[in-house]
Amino acid sequence: MSDQDSLTRREFLARACAAGAGLCFAGIPAVECLASAGVPSGWREARYYKRLPGGKVHCFLCPCNPFMKVCGVLDDGETCYCRVRTNRDGRFYVTNYGRACAVHSDPVEKGPLYHVMPGAKVLAVAAPGCNLACKCCQNWEMSQAGVEDTHTFDAPPRELVRRATEAGCRGMAFTYTEPVIYFEYLVDTAQLARKQGLRNFVSTGGYITTEPLVELCKYVDAFSVSVKGFTEGFYLDYCRGSLKVVQDALKTIRAQGVWLEIPVLIIPTLSDDMAQVAWFCSWVKKNLGADVPIHFIRFTPMYLLRNLPTTPVSVLEQARKIALKAGLRYAYIGNVPGHDANNTDCPSCGRLLIQRIGLKVLRNRLASTTCPDCGYRIPGLWA
Amino acid sequence: MRGGTVLLASVLVVLVACAAAAAPRGVERSDVERVTAEIRALNIINQLNLTREQLERILPIVREDEAERAELERRHDAAEPALLAAARQLRAELNDGFNSKPETEQAWGRVNGPLLEMAERYAQRHQQRVAAVAQVLTPNQMALIAQYKPCVVPIKDYKDPARIGQASATSAVEKALERVREMPERMFQRTRERRQQQLAERLHKYYKPEEIPAKVQEFEQAAIQVRGMSEVEFEAKESQIAERLAPPEHVAAGRELGGRVGAFLVSPASLPILEHKREVAVAQSR
Numbered sequence: 001m002s003d004q005d006s007l008t009r010r011e012f013l014a015r016a017c018a019a020g021a022g023l024c025f026a027g028i029p030a031v032e033c034l035a036s037a038g039v040p041s042g043w044r045e046a047r048y049y050k051r052l053p054g055g056k057v058h059c060f061l062c063p064c065n066p067f068m069k070v071c072g073v074l075d076d077g078e079t080c081y082c083r084v085r086t087n088r089d090g091r092f093y094v095t096n097y098g099r100a101c102a103v104h105s106d107p108v109e110k111g112p113l114y115h116v117m118p119g120a121k122v123l124a125v126a127a128p129g130c131n132l133a134c135k136c137c138q139n140w141e142m143s144q145a146g147v148e149d150t151h152t153f154d155a156p157p158r159e160l161v162r163r164a165t166e167a168g169c170r171g172m173a174f175t176y177t178e179p180v181i182y183f184e185y186l187v188d189t190a191q192l193a194r195k196q197g198l199r200n201f202v203s204t205g206g207y208i209t210t211e212p213l214v215e216l217c218k219y220v221d222a223f224s225v226s227v228k229g230f231t232e233g234f235y236l237d238y239c240r241g242s243l244k245v246v247q248d249a250l251k252t253i254r255a256q257g258v259w260l261e262i263p264v265l266i267i268p269t270l271s272d273d274m275a276q277v278a279w280f281c282s283w284v285k286k287n288l289g290a291d292v293p294i295h296f297i298r299f300t301p302m303y304l305l306r307n308l309p310t311t312p313v314s315v316l317e318q319a320r321k322i323a324l325k326a327g328l329r330y331a332y333i334g335n336v337p338g339h340d341a342n343n344t345d346c347p348s349c350g351r352l353l354i355q356r357i358g359l360k361v362l363r364n365r366l367a368s369t370t371c372p373d374c375g376y377r378i379p380g381l382w383a
Numbered sequence: 384m385r386g387g388t389v390l391l392a393s394v395l396v397v398l399v400a401c402a403a404a405a406a407p408r409g410v411e412r413s414d415v416e417r418v419t420a421e422i423r424a425l426n427i428i429n430q431l432n433l434t435r436e437q438l439e440r441i442l443p444i445v446r447e448d449e450a451e452r453a454e455l456e457r458r459h460d461a462a463e464p465a466l467l468a469a470a471r472q473l474r475a476e477l478n479d480g481f482n483s484k485p486e487t488e489q490a491w492g493r494v495n496g497p498l499l500e501m502a503e504r505y506a507q508r509h510q511q512r513v514a515a516v517a518q519v520l521t522p523n524q525m526a527l528i529a530q531y532k533p534c535v536v537p538i539k540d541y542k543d544p545a546r547i548g549q550a551s552a553t554s555a556v557e558k559a560l561e562r563v564r565e566m567p568e569r570m571f572q573r574t575r576e577r578r579q580q581q582l583a584e585r586l587h588k589y590y591k592p593e594e595i596p597a598k599v600q601e602f603e604q605a606a607i608q609v610r611g612m613s614e615v616e617f618e619a620k621e622s623q624i625a626e627r628l629a630p631p632e633h634v635a636a637g638r639e640l641g642g643r644v645g646a647f648l649v650s651p652a653s654l655p656i657l658e659h660k661r662e663v664a665v666a667q668s669r
Contacts, residue, residue, distance in 0.1 A: 124550075
């Protein structure tokens with residue numbers, strides 16, 4: 001796989017022609033040879049799709065999207081709304097395989113993942129595209145773009161893992177855009193990373209069908225699934241998605257036993273209704289358990305929602321109180337650096353366990369998985 | 384046709400006259416400066432998200448400072464005629480000859496001396512108040528003040544690298560590294576001296592003169608290193624290299640941080656903003 005990544009266009013064409021000639025001699029029709037040779041480098045055949053008659057394909061990686069003309073079915077030459085999965089001659093290809101648009105060394109807390117190896121460095125990777133269209137997206141230049149619309153560069157899985165090890169990172173974080181739409185690239189990289197002793201973390205919108213998600217759970221150590229709002233109407237109007245799908249994904253991840261944290265964006269006037277917050281917190285407790293950390297994230301005017309103000313800290317504090325009252329043990333406030341709710345306290349004795357300012361860990365008293373004062377077990381991936 | 388033109392012209396004259404009459408009168412440049420100063424303070428105070436407790440600790444300090452500053456200004460205004468008379472006398476005498484008369488100098492000193500002493504006392508107490516306000520702020524709020532670029536129209540889509548899920552922002556050093564990577568070899572060689580000179584001038588703000596040549600060399604080595612990197616290697620290491628090269632934050636911030644806290648939080652511009660913020664915080668907590 002990585003050999004092909006390093007081919008020049010000339011070498012690729014030469015090999016394709018040679019292969020084509022060989023296949024022609026073997027009696028394969030010339031048309032099919034040309035079709036396979038015509039696939040641009042960096043494309044990979046996608047997974048989780050079915051070939052349909054008439055050159056059509058049916059993608060079932062992402063769930064039905066209400067904005068598609070026929071759900072998941074794409075004509076020859078058509079590209080999906082995620083901008084990176086395309087039907088070429090009746091075969092379905094992913095166009096951003098090994099094409100990263102961002103590679104950074106970040107703290108794991110940026111996920112946000114507060115119960116995972118506090119203070120650890122991870123190599124954060126993103127490829128362009130997204131299967132949602134959130135109007136509040138903070139990385140919209142990359143997520144609402146295809147490979148040709150944004151700056152990308154060759155970053156094959158092996159190279160990423162090598163760089164992560166070199167930089168002293170303890171894991172790979174697939175983040176910034178939507179990792180689901182580069183499923184194949186993610187899985188290949190995650191498998192290699194595991195072999196090198198690295199952990200894999202995914203920050204996602206949770207817009208994925210059950211089958212590929214179950215497969216993903218085999219390679220991922222922790223998920224951060226972002227919830228953007230609390231109603232179907234909100235998801236439809238502001239994200240072009242569905243809350244039900246995200247709820248199903250949350251349940252699947254939990255059922256697979258993979259560590260899960262939920263960042264919840266609180267947007268003034270759109271998702272700051274405390275009755276809805278209370279409903280969602282009760283849902284989390286009932287379906288996922290009281291140990292799943294929830295992060296109330298402060299909204300900053302961005303992209304297509306610049307008309308709205310920043311979320312007042314008091315609203316986030318109110319949401320956090322509701323979460324704790326609903327019985328959730330770990331409720332945080334995100335994007336308000338210096339706030340006490342950045343810290344992890346023991347739910348049993350109330351003592352401070354991990355002190356943070358924003359994404360920085362100032363103090364970590366959690367030497368093992370239990371509170372050093374009362375011995376209460378704190379769930380998470382601590383080592 | 385001609386009548387129509389005359390009518391149009393007269394309507395235009397009337398409109399222009401009305402517009403001129405409606406234009407605000409007595410708006411002085413100082414008013415604009417005052418309001419824009421308030422906006423510059425507002426843009427950072429909004430980012431600080433001061434809690435009600437913080438506001439209640441900061442406000443008395445700022446009020447006290449403002450009262451003393453206003454008193455100093457009032458005394459200065461009251462003394463102005465005497466100050467002006469003494470200064471004119473002094474100027475006239477110096478105009479006529481090399482030296483001024485001792486009694487004129489004493490007259491100047493009698494008026495100016497107390498004002499000067501008062502101003503010095505105020506400056507000293509102002510510094511103490513700024514330090515007291517800085518004590519109330521969290522390290523992160525101080526970091527925000529240190530990073531803030533004063534602006535009237537806030538920056539849109541600001542990329543804060545410390546924001547959850549935000550793809551990293553590009554710092555000035557990272558941008559410089561990107562530029563140097565893209566430079567053709569010939570240009571890189573040709574502009575070496577000029578680049579180093581410009582860099583040395585910039586580094587004067589942060590380092591002692593004797594430290595600068597070594598720092599310039601460090602930048603040059605980094606430039607050569609990043610030019611030889613593959614894109615993915617550069618992307619993965621960029622922020623680390625930039626972090627290593629950037630002047631230490633406490634040094635960069637320390638030289639002007641006190642001044643910044645003073646300018647944005649302990650100033651006439653900040654007082655009405657802080658009062659308003661407190662009113663909102665009190666109303667919200669009810």
